[in-house]
Amino acid sequence: MKTFSFGITIWIALTTAAFAHIGDDEKQIEAIYGKPAKVLEEKGSVRKVGYAVGSVAVVVDFVNGISRCEAFAKQDTSALKDDEIQQMLNVSSVENTTWKEEPGKQGDRTWKRSDNKAIAIFPARGTFLTVQDPSYVQPED
Numbered sequence: 001m002k003t004f005s006f007g008i009t010i011w012i013a014l015t016t017a018a019f020a021h022i023g024d025d026e027k028q029i030e031a032i033y034g035k036p037a038k039v040l041e042e043k044g045s046v047r048k049v050g051y052a053v054g055s056v057a058v059v060v061d062f063v064n065g066i067s068r069c070e071a072f073a074k075q076d077t078s079a080l081k082d083d084e085i086q087q088m089l090n091v092s093s094v095e096n097t098t099w100k101e102e103p104g105k106q107g108d109r110t111w112k113r114s115d116n117k118a119i120a121i122f123p124a125r126g127t128f129l130t131v132q133d134p135s136y137v138q139p140e141d
Helices: 002-015 026-033 082-091
Strands: 038-043 046-053 056-063 066-074 099-102 109-113 119-122 128-132
Antiparallel strands (some): 038 046
């Protein structure tokens, strides 16, 4: 029952975000997710912002005001299940695209979107899914 109710919550929360995509600007993202819950980091041209969307936490990395990376997790940080990952991938698609799972490294799972404009990474620890521009590299400390 708990998984089912989370599935419904995530579906409702993320269907409103169905049009937030990699490449959207801060105003477009805010129109979908609402006001940021917290600015997590600002380093040069990169701004990392956290949003609360229902029971889902979303962290967006903006580079020069454009979304290049979005990470999705349950706010309680529990592990994501396969159906929840699929829902997150579905809302991260753009029209006429699909996701194809590819071999991951060191227990991670990875997907590539059919338009080659986004990849998804699900680390082995299993608590968050990252969707990003394939050329995006996280800034180092």
